[in-house]
Amino acid sequence: MSALVFPRSRSFFFPMSLYSITGAQLAFGHVALLDHADFSLEAGERVGLIGRNGAGKSSLLKIVAGLMKPDDGLVTRQQELSTVYVPQEPEFEADASVFDTVAAGLVEARAHLDEYDAVAHKLAETPEGAEHDALLARMNALQSSLDATDAWNWRTRVSTTLAQIGLDGGARVGALSGGMQKRVALARALVVQPDVLLLDEPTNHLDFDGIRWLEELLASQRAGLFFITHDRAFLDRVATRIVELDRGRLLSYPGNFSAYQTRKAQQLEVERVENEKFDKLLAQEEVWIRKGVEARRTRSVGRIARLVQMRREREERRNVQGNVKLDVGQGEKSGKIVAELIDVTKRYGARTVVNRFSSVVMRGDKIGLIGPNGAGKTTLLKLILGELAADEGTMRAGTNLQVAYFDQMRAQLDQEKSLADTISPGSDWVEINGAKKHVMSYLGDFLFAPERARSPVKSLSGGERNRLLLARLFARPANVLVLDEPTNDLDIPTLELLEELLTDYDGTVLLVSHDRAFLDNVVTSVIASEGAGNWREYVGGFTDWQVQSERSQQIAEQAAARDAAKEAAPKEAAPKESAAGRNAQRTVKLSFKEQRELEALPEKIAALEAEQKTIGAQLEDGSIFAKDPQEGARLTERYAAIDDELLLALERWEELEGKRK
Template sequence: MIRLDKIGKQNGRQIVFIEASAALQKGEKAGLVGPNGAGKTTLFRLLTGQEQPDEGQVSSERGITIGYFSQDVGEMAGRTVVAEVMDGAGPVSVVAAELKELEAGLADPERVDEMDALVERYGEVQARFEELDGYALEGRAYEVLAGLGFSQEMMDGDVGRLSGGWKMRVALARILLMRPDVMLLDEPSNHLDLESLIWLESFLKGYDGALMMTSHDREFMNRIVSKVIEIDGGTLTTYSGDYAFYEQQRALNEQHQQAQFERQQAMLAKEIKFIERFKARASHAAQVQSRVKKLDKIERVEPPRRRQTVAFEFQPAPRSGDDVAMLKGVHKRYGSRIIYEGLDFSIRRKERWCVMGINGAGKSTLLKLVTGTAQPDAGTVAVGGSVKLGYFAQHAMDLLDGDLTVFEDLESSFPQAGQGSLRALAGCFGFSGDDVEKPCRVLSGGEKARLVMAKMLYDPPNFLVLDEPTNHLDIATKAMLIDALSGFEGTMLFVSHDRHFLAALSNRVLEVTGEGVRQYGGGYSEYVASTGQEAPGLRS
């Protein structure tokens, strides 16, 4: 359906693609992967025609429709959420808007003189709306929005009042409702809770068009794609299989290339040694010349390009007492909404609790109560003896000093630490080379999250409370974080929508529901096995 043939592309001084080729066929679901800055967004822009290649060709079948979801959603205001979503569905949205206006006109007593004309026009527009399957479309719009976590009140409310994260969901809903021939999704799993993520997974599995997407959620990617296109060093390499297969195949390819490189290096060393040894002897002149010519003609094998990954190791955290946190008879409400009523919950040393619950159930509120950033209306919250608390919350990223560079921020937080130690810390969390000189104000959401996490873990607490720590983190950084937290000797309480993170780190589950809380012995994998669901209220 869409093909890239030997494309070349340069942005300023950066060479993004060199003779790169790939194709997306009808019905294929492909994952697009590569390190940050490799050119994934540029590739999407080439496929949609927003940019042109410097060399080569991007071709697509005549008449196909392409829907592109990006992180840049633009302005949204002045319409209901459902109207905004339907507006992305093509001609039917224009007819729907006129139908709404006519309905308002028919109900307006001041327009009684126009009634005959309004009724006649209403009949014409309604017939066109039915012809375009408009009533089914409106139902589908509500269904898609419900799947992405919108309440009825939000769907019928002004889209302009939504936060940036919810506007992202509106933009995604527009593309899903459009059901184009080709769907290009740039990080659709960002800003989604676990329930919405699982719904989207099911939707995309049932979508019969071609799909290309990026995602930092390996489980999400694994369940949807059957092909992976990797961008690395300006080239595109296609792997047939899911993300797990791609990782295995890439590792095997690297081993094979490394072995070829080492064999060739050994052969070259042997030939060079012979040339050096006999180049001054006339009796060996012909042999020396022959070998020199042979070396000139050999195509050199390059060593595999290794992704820079730096492991992070915790300093040993001080030991806490056995009772880490205790909540007794806790009541908490916001306005008329009751969040907790008589909650009893205790956390013991070395327990790793993941908190599950639908949107608004009170997951973040529980973390705020435990950390003391919110107070109960009644009851008690106590933290045990010798507990050193580390709390990662989304708002912590807003507290960074925008005028400081990454390195200056680390230095001000740890004035006693050596420069080498802080540079190693920055490297572990993805700040290498000149990245440490970036002012905090220009950092992306992911970079801010990494910096806050680095500061929290450098001087390790023995009780980690983490609210969506994997938001904005790429797959490699998540893997590093999981590896580091696996060796953490302390206690954890966390909320996450990343199933790989949940399964790897939890050994207890607290499910928050409207009827109270349920506790499960065993981690997330055991929770899924015992409940038959991956998230509260959803069946696997």
């Protein structure tokens, strides 16, 4: 089951926390996942839980769901609190209908309804007496519960929830895509109308439209929300508080992910300074205790006790966990042109996946492929790499290509092989950029302890398998990196390091990802699906594509509206208009004012473009934000405003030119 349901209360406004844990402890073997941790969830809060892979985030979520218990600590929850948990990979009966699967979320309410009918029937046949009174009391209790949960109308609730989420109740669950199955899991949770909603990686399997839909859905919910995700853009748009599980402690940061980043950096700097002061004092005390006989005469019992305590504190200090050390093996330079496609078309049966697409991929390009699930991103990748023949058009591959491929399905990993053999089969060494490195040390760079080097791949978690695949990918010299959903299951620090590596990488990167922040931080252009097999290339990252595509759509809609108006106008005016009048319309000249405006527009457009280029240069290195944050914010707003002014100027120029023809 993907949803665990507790009895619910109709009230969403509580005088105290919905749920709290005090002094929680949880350990697996010698690893402390929770070390005297405290957590609380208030009504209406949307709390994002972040932390390293393997830190214990899913375990904490299961504790809140009631699926696990901490080793120690106090857990308190509101009376009659309804909590629903949606795991990372929900399980369904493949042959069940969507309606029945969603209705399974109300299994307890429906059981009470069935019991109410049975008790009412039995009550009618039972003469007055002790049994009759007991049945009547049970029926009244059931009625109160059914009233409180609105269980009388459960079919309507299921149908309404399906309509809100855009699901066909008659569809078979097993026939749905991963993204649509995720919607079914959310529908099964939301139909309960819970007080607390718990989500583990809710954006997995969702495309951009699905993620945007989920953001809007969760923002409109009144339930308390506690969720795990590594999607930074999702955290920014949904979370009202960030809780970080860091070395066994739970640290709370009000606000979204951007606010957390600022506060976290400040906190780590304070921690570093305090540790330096502590270490300096400890070193002084160690020198004192080691002095000769003369020093021993002046020893203080209290000072010795303090030194012993300081040593203990130093041993117990939680050092920041090391980061993955990423370094890609650089191959020889490829040719200047990596791939050239001219009017390429690819069909599967009657379906056109790529329709007359043209593009030139140059050495050093970092290109993101964007489109809904099933649009054909992987097909387009294979066409660019020359791994798939086109049905029509011309394709030319570049010279000296060394391609390293990251597969989202992890099919490249042999489950029975050890980690060491996966990285360097038959050898204890790997070579990175001409330098030899022992495989144990190299695995350590990816946070794999030496004792795990001989463990089989099948023993790894999803995030660890991703790290291993990256380790194998980067151990091979390459000048073209093809990354198909590389960010799945990676924690945020590893994501940020991977971004830095790809940004500094001299070779070519072809990237498929649904992580909007990752695309914005890595790619220099995107190739986006526009439906019916049509693909278009845009300069910039994900946000740039959004702005440009929305603007293109607006211009197209405005042009269509103008064309429709032009077609309609002559038909309505025809009966009242003479031939001379129609000829006069066709030869209308611009007014003096419009002529002057048209003449001034090229200079205005050039000035706006120059101003935007100047601002872009100021913003590029980011130093303006450190020197003068207010000026940085002002320039950012002005840069966006110039886009709108340019659009209006270009539209006006097109309109006036059209009148002059």
